[in-house]
Amino acid sequence: ELANLLEVKATDVITKLIKLGIMANINQEIKFETAEKIAVDYDILLEREPEEEEEIDFIVEGDKDEDLEHRPPIVTVMGHVDHGKTSLLDAIRDTRVTDKEAGGITQHIGASEVTVSGKKIVFLDTPGHEAFTEMRSRGAKVTDIAILVVAADDGIMPQTVEAINHAKAAKVPIIVAINKIDKPGANIDRVRQELSEHEILVEEWGGDVIDVPVSALKGENIDTLLEMVLLVAEVEELKANPNRAAVGTVIESNLDKGRGPVATVIVTNGTLKVGDPIVAGASFGKVRAMINDKGKRIKKAGPSTPVEILGLNEVPNAGNQFVVPSSDKAAKALGEKRKEKIRDEQLKASSKISLEDLFDKMQQGEFKELNIIVKADVQGSVQAVRQSIEKLSNEEVSVRVIHGGVGAITESDIMLASASNAIVIGFNVRPSTGAKTIAEREQVDMRTYRIIYEAIEDIEKAMKGMLDPEF
Ligand code: GDP
Numbered sequence: 001e002l003a004n005l006l007e008v009k010a011t012d013v014i015t016k017l018i019k020l021g022i023m024a025n026i027n028q029e030i031k032f033e034t035a036e037k038i039a040v041d042y043d044i045l046l047e048r049e050p051e052e053e054e055e056i057d058f059i060v061e062g063d064k065d066e067d068l069e070h071r072p073p074i075v076t077v078m079g080h081v082d083h084g085k086t087s088l089l090d091a092i093r094d095t096r097v098t099d100k101e102a103g104g105i106t107q108h109i110g111a112s113e114v115t116v117s118g119k120k121i122v123f124l125d126t127p128g129h130e131a132f133t134e135m136r137s138r139g140a141k142v143t144d145i146a147i148l149v150v151a152a153d154d155g156i157m158p159q160t161v162e163a164i165n166h167a168k169a170a171k172v173p174i175i176v177a178i179n180k181i182d183k184p185g186a187n188i189d190r191v192r193q194e195l196s197e198h199e200i201l202v203e204e205w206g207g208d209v210i211d212v213p214v215s216a217l218k219g220e221n222i223d224t225l226l227e228m229v230l231l232v233a234e235v236e237e238l239k240a241n242p243n244r245a246a247v248g249t250v251i252e253s254n255l256d257k258g259r260g261p262v263a264t265v266i267v268t269n270g271t272l273k274v275g276d277p278i279v280a281g282a283s284f285g286k287v288r289a290m291i292n293d294k295g296k297r298i299k300k301a302g303p304s305t306p307v308e309i310l311g312l313n314e315v316p317n318a319g320n321q322f323v324v325p326s327s328d329k330a331a332k333a334l335g336e337k338r339k340e341k342i343r344d345e346q347l348k349a350s351s352k353i354s355l356e357d358l359f360d361k362m363q364q365g366e367f368k369e370l371n372i373i374v375k376a377d378v379q380g381s382v383q384a385v386r387q388s389i390e391k392l393s394n395e396e397v398s399v400r401v402i403h404g405g406v407g408a409i410t411e412s413d414i415m416l417a418s419a420s421n422a423i424v425i426g427f428n429v430r431p432s433t434g435a436k437t438i439a440e441r442e443q444v445d446m447r448t449y450r451i452i453y454e455a456i457e458d459i460e461k462a463m464k465g466m467l468d469p470e471f
Contacts, residue, residue: 021244138319
């Protein structure tokens with residue numbers, strides 16, 4: 001089909017696919033990104049059908065099972081403020097970075113690799129669910145496993161609940177690190193019980209979530225925690241094909257005075273090499289140099305490797321996907337094309353769900369799950385709303401409250417809504433100023449009510465296509 005569109009021979013397209021590391025046959029479906037790369041070789045720019053997603057998966061099609069190899073897990077640490085996220089990351093690095101010959105000091109590039117029993121684990125350096133969801137709202141899924149840190153003397157706190165819901169919304173498996181067990185007030189069982197109230201059932205409680213009591217301060221049980229990460233990674237069967245052109249995600253970027261645009265990327269599939277043409281978001285160039293988390297220059301970076309790259313023409317955004325096109329010319333064309341598309345998208349109305357267009361989307365049969373975030377002034381209202389809202393589910397659409405909490409509508413709520421295509425509902429609470437700005441930018445439908453009944457009625461009407469438009 002692609003060959004016909006390009007008016008070339010199918011065998012030519014297949015040859016090009018093979019060069020990209022994709023052993024395709026004539027009936028095989030290929031991804032848009034792949035087709036795009038082939039088409040630019042013929043000086044043709046492809047337009048994506050509007051409803052298709054920009055996301056490039058960890059596993060790109062075309063990789064045969066026998067080409068796939070295990071890749072290291074990429075881990076984000078989440079939890080309530082002061083529960084020890086930073087300390088835990090430090091403890092992990094302290095116990096593991098003993099590799100003096102690798103160059104000594106760990107360099108901050110946004111992610112770091114540790115080796116446990118000969119196996120690698122990659123940690124994202126910016127802890128917290130905010131960073132995680134921010135990336136996700138840009139279509140990037142760079143976390144395989146979330147470590148949820150809960151201080152044993154403090155128990156589950158509001159941001160713990162947020163972290164749980166953010167990880168769940170992204171369908172990322174959770175490992176719980178019950179931290180600060182060295183403290184006199186530590187109560188591991190209470191943490192487990194509180195977790196169960198948020199549908200996290202640890203093994204001791206008959207569930208399947210792994211928890212590890214640790215002390216980040218004393219470095220206690222950190223090894224066990226890391227072993228558990230490897231165990232979960234094994235169950236998840238994280239795989240990639242190192243022998244193909246690289247794809248991945250930008251996790252950090254900046255403009256360096258001496259070195260120009262610098263981006264830290266994580267390779268999610270394939271192998272990135274010095275000299276590769278590259279397009280990251282709308283920026284493009286050639287990989288001039290790569291530096292790993294130990295500050296060492298490397299020539300190749302395989303699946304799950306975080307590396308700093310030099311050679312882009314401008315600074316890409318965190319969350320941008322990168323690909324390696326077949327030539328420098330193709331990279332330039334694709335970069336320019338993407339830039340145009342970003343401009344178009346900014347002009348176009350967003351595709352985020354709103355109560356107004358809920359009915360239309362349902363009619364088109366493409367909308368099956370209405371996600372809602374509820375914020376209220378008291379816990380009782382959150383519960384009451386959750387129950388009444390979820391009862392609205394019918395055959396066409398299931399209504400789910402993906403996060404509920406007490407307090408103002410925050411930026412983090414909006415980012416979760418944006419990443420999960422959810423609507424935000426507030427009762428007797430207002431959005432913070434930041435939340436308001438971001439809701440506008442992300443086109444998130446945010447509504448505040450004083451009476452629960454009115455919210456339920458609005459959603460009910462919206463589901464029937466009878467909601468009066470808001471002016
Ligand atoms: P974050 O906000 O989650 O990143 O938390 P931090 O890592 O900054 O830790 C907050 C405070 O808790 C700091 O004063 C740490 O020294 C302390 N802390 C972290 N882990 C432990 C621990 O295992 N035991 C004790 N006693 N204190 C800890």
